[in-house]
Amino acid sequence: MSVSIGRHLLSSQDLNNETAVALLDTAARLDAAMTGREVKKLPTLRGRTVVNLFYEDSTRTRTSFELAAKRLSADVVNFSAKGSSVSKGESLKDTALTLQAMGSDAVVIRHHLSGAPRRLATWIEGSVINAGDGTHEHPTQALLDAFTMRRRLRDGEGDLKGLRVVVVGDVLHSRVARSNVRLLRTLGAEVVLVAPPTLLPVGVAEWPCEVSYDLDSALPGADVVMMLRVQRERMTASYFPSAREYSRRYGLDAARLAKCEEHTLVMHPGPMNRGMEISAEVADDPRRSVITEQVTNGVSVRMAVLYMLLSGEGVANE
Amino acid sequence: MSNQARFNDQRGLLLRAVRPYGEAAVDVRILDGTIAEIGADLAPADDETVIDGGGAVLLPGLVDLHVHLREPGREDAETVRTGSEAAALGGFTAVFAMPNTDPTADTAGVVEQVFRLGEQTGLVDVHPIGAVTVGRAGLQLAELGAMADSVARVRVFSDDGACVSDPALMRRALEYVKAFDGVIAQHAEEPRLTVGAQLNEGVVSARLGLTGWPAAAEEAIIARDTLLAAHVDSRLHVCHVSTAGSVDIIRAAKAKGWQVSAEVTPHHLLLTDDLAEDYDPVFKVNPPLRTASDIAALRAGLADGTIDCVATDHAPHSSEDKESEWGSASPGMLGLQTALSVVIETMVETGALDWRGVADRMSAAPARIGRLADQGRPIAIGSPANLVLVDDTAHWTVDRAALASKSRNTPYEGRTLPGRVVATFLRGTATVLDGKLVAGQVAGASR
Structure with missing residues (x-):
């Protein structure tokens, strides 16, 4: 039996429970296969070309995808907007046609505008992987978050049925929140979004999750607390009065964390604003914080995505 | 289209079997850019062009x-x-x-x-x-x-x-x-x-x-x-x-x-x-x-x-x-x-x-x-003959490549819509006939 996730990964909505679990299983197997190897490389995607097309700076995500592709022996080309024809005004469509003509098998795109990956997918024949688009989605982040939760709280198997995940922060501008709400629901978890009303989108009531304005009442019973980055500049647009007030009402510090369960995990997609949405003490808490583990798992999850999109046959169960 | 070529030399125009405002079918005579006569079975004058409306709806x-x-x-x-x-x-x-x-x-x-x-x-x-x-x-x-x-x-x-x-x-x-x-x-x-x-x-x-x-x-x-x-x-x-x-x-x-x-x-x-x-x-x-x-x-x-x-x-x-x-x-x-x-x-x-x-x-x-005195007038004797003839029974499918605009950004591409413009008249002169622009209508027509 094999499971296919289709040609592109543009949104968490592209995955159902079966394909999402298969993807996490594949990531776990790839992770196991790499462990203890002297040469961290599998020959799976030898001869394939993966292009990292980054319109936004993101060393973390780009490096993660680059490592993932290289560990599968793919050729990797990094194409960043700075210093390329893109900065000279070339359109996304023309860039797409150029990459197409060069024979790329997959394009990993990070873009500051929502929906750019979906547009790109209409212009090229290869696979498109959304590595974060505007305020829309970041599906591989949600996958690595789910992978981390599953490994820590579900013995690395099955889905996330029954988990209670509290997501806190700037939901309005967060592609991580959108991808996580969808994927976590698909995997059976309950999601609670916590934010000041100004940082929740109009229309959030239709999302498959609970919404709260009060962090303290949301924390008891949470299995995972995921803190989102909040840019300090938001206060100049009156989303909140000051960084200090935001931190007091919605920041996670040791005192708040003490209200959580023993097993509660703290996650953050990075980069963190220490002292703003999360205190240094919490971020570095070796027992609760899995923030660096998220980064590690990101490589395995992205390997699984590339593998399932490019190996052409989906994932073969062992 | 020979009919069109002839038409442009004509002074008078008789629209046969058209339904003003979708109501009873009548004939409408246009002279010197003005509606001159409305009635049943009007007899065509010698030098008049006759257009058979076939029961299409006539609107201003x-x-x-x-x-x-x-x-x-x-x-x-x-x-x-x-x-x-x-x-x-x-x-x-x-x-x-x-x-x-x-x-x-x-x-x-x-x-x-x-x-x-x-x-x-x-x-x-x-x-x-x-x-x-x-x-x-x-x-x-x-x-x-x-x-x-x-x-x-x-x-x-x-x-x-x-x-x-x-x-x-x-x-x-x-x-x-x-x-x-x-x-x-x-x-x-x-x-x-x-x-x-x-x-x-x-x-x-x-x-x-x-x-x-x-x-x-x-x-x-x-x-x-x-x-x-x-x-x-x-x-x-x-x-x-x-x-x-x-x-x-x-x-x-x-x-x-x-x-x-x-x-x-x-x-x-x-x-x-x-x-x-x-x-x-x-x-x-x-x-x-x-x-x-x-x-x-x-x-x-x-x-x-x-x-x-x-x-x-x-x-x-x-x-x-x-x-x-x-x-x-x-x-x-x-x-x-x-x-x-x-x-x-x-x-x-x-x-x-x-x-x-x-x-x-x-x-x-x-x-x-917009304070236009000569547009939007009722279909009545003495009104300027600014008219459009619409086949209300027809349907058409939007093809952006076939639109007259220089641009292609129609949101209706591929949609089938009701009603087709058969003819348009500006002060008695046809600008559109049979759903097509009337060629050679104006000075400098080449593009």
């Missing part, structure tokens, strides 16, 4: 208060000629051209240029709209009187695309144009509430991660402007009303007897915001597509006269301005060739308007608002 030529012809400045997207062709094929005999050109139509010189280009093309009457403020920058009144006194006789003023958001400036504009019976056509969009806005703010924008364009940003300006218009007893026209709340505010203003008129676009009568799902910017427009409940309120408002007229906001854009990410694409849609069909689908087939209602909302009312 359509009038569009809101088009973008892009000339001068963006002739790659549209010109006065290609826009006029699209208009004639859509059944229009007069259009009002918005001033957001390059240079801006904010002086007598530019409006006269556009007016003359329209005259030279000769397919529809092109009436330039003058900018309210210099460069549409919202800071200083343009020379409204000079434009009104020019050959173009401008009566409608708008900064369309931008809102005259400064309330003091809007008040002065409304007052000033009273001297020449002008009207301020407001693009109602509070700019501080729509910074970076991409799509109607609601369930769909939340899901797609697109910055929301709240209904309140439109409604707040309309409410303010109706109060200002009442205070200075002047005329306000509201462009492209798109929300249910706006309809309520305009209805209340009219109930008080204030001089407020409003238009709705065909696309806001039919299309909803969930069409943005694939981020195809062909559905990006300003104001944005709204929801089904807004559509219901707009249709009801158009039916009961709260909204006076349909205007297309025909907005051609070149492919490089549309084949891009949603966020960097220009807002706007083609509308001239599909407007009547969309109104038939949304208003006539639903029973919300009869053909007299269509004639009012698409011809008489916009002509009245």
